[in-house]
Amino acid sequence: MELLVQVPPSSAAVPPQIAYAFALAGAARGHLTALLYEIDVLSAEEEDETPPDEGLSAGQIAMRDRLEALARESGVDLEVVTGRNYSFTIGETLADYARLSDLVVLGVDGPLAFPYRHLAENVLFEAGRPLLLAPPHSRFALDRVVVAWDASRASTRALHGAMPLLVMAGEVVVASVTDDKEFRTGHSGVELCRRLSRRGVNARFHGVERGARNVGDAIGDLCADVQADLLVMGARRHSRLRDIIYGSATHALIDQGPRLPTLLAN
Numbered sequence: 001m002e003l004l005v006q007v008p009p010s011s012a013a014v015p016p017q018i019a020y021a022f023a024l025a026g027a028a029r030g031h032l033t034a035l036l037y038e039i040d041v042l043s044a045e046e047e048d049e050t051p052p053d054e055g056l057s058a059g060q061i062a063m064r065d066r067l068e069a070l071a072r073e074s075g076v077d078l079e080v081v082t083g084r085n086y087s088f089t090i091g092e093t094l095a096d097y098a099r100l101s102d103l104v105v106l107g108v109d110g111p112l113a114f115p116y117r118h119l120a121e122n123v124l125f126e127a128g129r130p131l132l133l134a135p136p137h138s139r140f141a142l143d144r145v146v147v148a149w150d151a152s153r154a155s156t157r158a159l160h161g162a163m164p165l166l167v168m169a170g171e172v173v174v175a176s177v178t179d180d181k182e183f184r185t186g187h188s189g190v191e192l193c194r195r196l197s198r199r200g201v202n203a204r205f206h207g208v209e210r211g212a213r214n215v216g217d218a219i220g221d222l223c224a225d226v227q228a229d230l231l232v233m234g235a236r237r238h239s240r241l242r243d244i245i246y247g248s249a250t251h252a253l254i255d256q257g258p259r260l261p262t263l264l265a266n
């Protein structure tokens with residue numbers, strides 16, 4: 001499994017979101033590529049000193065050394081990329097690497113404001129690759145995974161993008177909102193559980209009533225109730241008017257930030 005993670009340069013400790021990516025790579029016995037670039041594209045401050053090693057900033061060198069040490073400790077096959085073509089934006093560079101990866105991990109903290117929203121959209125909608133958003137409290141575990149299922153193209157792609165993780169999960173809860181017009185529930189959720197069982201996945205179906213909540217909150221509340229370690233869901237772009245009228249799980253996730261590690265696909 002080829003995994004990709006964007007890492008901000010820093011002399012501080014490895015952030016929990018990045019450590020999550022290492023734990024995931026170790027569990028999946030995958031190869032991890034770390035893009036070690038500054039992602040705060042609004043910052044234009046120059047270094048106070050001449051970079052001491054190969055034109056890298058002090059933050060890049062410190063974080064590179066920490067990542068390599070973590071890789072040795074966890075037995076993860078790691079490649080750290082520090083050079084980039086400045087003819088392309090960070091988002092374009094991330095999308096290029098994402099196209100060659102099975103899963104991209106992006107550490108986030110709260111609502112997806114610029115530039116993190118821009119990076120997420122480049123992975124999902126430009127590169128078309130699965131994206132795992134990891135909040136600061138992320139701790140890698142797959143005891144229980146919730147799959148938000150509405151039989152749409154996006155949820156189908158998310159399901160199959162997450163399949164290497166689902167087969168490792170202790171339990172998979174396939175959840176469909178049963179009182180929402182946009183959700184094509186039918187019997188596909190129950191059938192999906194049956195098909196997953198053929199792959200050795202311990203899966204069960206759970207219907208969710210949305211009520212007065214938006215879809216994102218309904219699914220998020222279920223994740224809290226069952227103590228899920230990971231949420232898998234489709235990501236869809238709607239017009240602003242459509243978001244206001246119907247509500248969008250993707251839009252809610254962007255505005256509120258993920259409550260738990262969340263794998264998205266378009």
